[in-house]
Amino acid sequence: MPGNSNSPGQGLRSATGTSSPRERGEEEDIAIIGGGIVGICAAALLSEVGRSVTVFDRTGICEETSSGNAAAFAFSDVLPLAHKGMIRQLPKWLADPLGPLAIPPAYLPKLLPWLIRFWRAGAAKHYEASLAAQVGMMKLAEAEWMDLLDRSGTRPMLREDGSLEFYESEAEFRASLSGWAERERFGIGFRHVEGEEMAALQPGLAPRFVKGTFVPSWKTVADPKLLGKAVWAYAEKLGARFEHARVERVEAGANGATIVLADGTRRTAKKLLIAAGAWSHLLAKDLGDRIPLETERGYNTTLPVSAFDVKRQLIFSGHGFVITPLETGIRVGGAVELGGIERPPNFARSKAMLEKAKRFLPGLDPSGGREWMGFRPSLPDSLPVIGAARAPNVYYAFGHGHLGLTQSVATGRLIRDLVLGQTPPLDLTPFRAQRF
Template sequence: MRDGTSVASNSEPANEGLRPSPSLGAPSPRERGEAENIVIVGAGIIGICAAAYLAEAGRSVMLIDRTGICEETSSGNAAAFAFSDVLPLAQKGMIRQLPKWLADPLGPLAIPPGYLPKLLPWLIRFWRAGSPRNYEASLAAQASLMKLAEAEWMGLMERSGTRKMLREDGSLELYESEAEFSASLPGWSARGRFGIAFRHVAGGELAELQPGLSPRFVKGTFVPGWKTVADPKLLGKAVWGHAEAHGAKFVQGDVGLVMRSKDQVVVQLRGGRTIMAQHLVVAAGAWSHLLARQLGERIPLETERGYNTTLPRTAFVVKRQLIFSGHGFVITPLDTGLRVGGAVELAGLRRPPNFARSRAMLEKAKQFLPGLDPSGGREWMGFRPSLPDSLPVIGRSQAADNMVYAFGHGHLGLTQAAATGRLIRDLVVGQSPAIDLAPFSPQRF
């Protein structure tokens, strides 16, 4: 059964083609609308965590989203706290596998031919990001953010009463040949340099970690520190409840325009409402670069469209998240079902979803887990906001110090959300950031 997409994929991308209306000028709060301390655009997990941290700090926070709290891309992800996933995508063997993957329209990576010309500048940046001279800097930056992310998530879950939603079962990455396993070893060695624990397994230990696996898998790597959550949508809503208890409020609306007005920010909704703010946080996921463009910055964000199917919990007994890196997808046991999903389709915001990709992953899952019941599933597609160097944008806009960006986390939005919330709070309240933000600067491009 099809369950739709995380956003209406045929709708006009938010903010595109808008220009300031003559009436905006430099309105005062009394003349044009409410005066807010902080407005956050985007109620995905990044915006939710930013709201929680700022509300905890006693700030007046308004969170704006066109659909609701954790209703779009953050609602349907693979539910992982992937704190050990420090390798940028360009440096995880993707460049080497691109020709093979692109030859399969339903494989781990797809690019519609008609979209390739628009995507080419991003792909060139992606290729450059994978060069050896960029490797260590990207790896160190990602590792520092991941270390902060784990500490901040554990603290936020305690404060928000959501620790009971955490699963600490580790993950199991699987290999179908000795050659595939050997190709993974440099990446594991790099992780080991940053203190990430793992062990390679085979035979009986592999079968014990996940009973019922196909014998095609000859080895695996178990990561004990890998964590998942009961359901990402439920977690997001619960963290929002914590922010709301500290005074944060939500407004449903489609942001059409943001602009600076003297020392304030004008936020205009498409329905006509205008809100004045002292600070603006842009956390609108795959639509964020369109808002940044209104502020004079061109940030090379691209949309990775991810697909999944969530099966009933009875489909198969999966003990922990299973990672099929050679096929670009994972299987995650949730409280609300068994989620089979991943892969990458670089196709922008406008194209309709291709749910044949969900079905292709499900077919593979049936081969990998003989006995899996594929019936009763809900198909889904979401937009991952991705930057070519696999690092998010976290920092101030060049337009004004009271405008900050928090987007571009790619596959790691859930994982890095609490760290990003902490860093956004640091920037807004004028504290020294917990880590060096230079690698995440919006101006690095």
């Protein structure tokens, strides 16, 4: 029997000596499309309450976008992206093809409807509702992550060093104050620093930065790919299974859902969760849900650990990137390229960030780096899609933008409660797929 929602460890089944539904010619209990961090966290929480789960992915567990993110648990990042003044920044940023935001000219006509929705979502009348939805999601995310780290034995991968955000002028600093005031409303702690205090928090910083903001509660992980694989190992011990397969389309009916694989094979399941990141809206379209998802292509370079003694995550918001110390290296990355999922990578963007990092940390050794590009699935109102599809027996969990790692376990909790027929701890109205 499934466990109580307050006792996720109840009802656990052993996978020892059992065969998979595929081997027995039966339908799956729950199928999840997507082996990224959102999909595997949902798999872990469903497995904890005794549900049989199979994850389908074309590459592997945390091998794509979830492998190369900035490794932050950004629980204090509650301001919706649509309200961060990005529209005002657009002209300046777009003038620099290698700056914080780029749109390939050939892609602009396709992107325009999304940009219009993004602009409308930033209207003042939507602000309080969007902020409340993000705050609620972040509170749930922090509680659920801390619990899962303990249950899965992965808490040693957590780093609680805080973050340090920098400003190059008094004007830039003053422009940030309204955002910090909003965080203060919700009990998020921080302090503004300068001079010797800022230098002590990160030695070796270039003198061009006049002030900073230190957030002591900010958390990162040792390596996002390694954490994801460790969470999956925990889910696997509870009976979750993985199938390496490319999904071509999905179908749904009153008695369950069908996944059609690239080789023509069909898999049936009582319940289906679509958590395929930037490709999710293509599958949702099969089910009659048209969701305006766009892809923020993010770039980074991961340098050897010896490249620089980075004390904590460093945030250069005016330049749209961060530097994160990982167990496996120093990651320099961020920025946004709104260019869809088909265009080839433009690694000149990662090189541009690395050049800036060398100026900001003059002792940084830029040699021996590994470049990467990933696809962040983003919706115009900055909120993910979490909840039931229009079709029966199908659920959605995608569109988290920059916050997939941060909000993954909260999303898994919400999906678990829906599958079990229990009342979720958050009002899911702001996250409904049908809101568009």
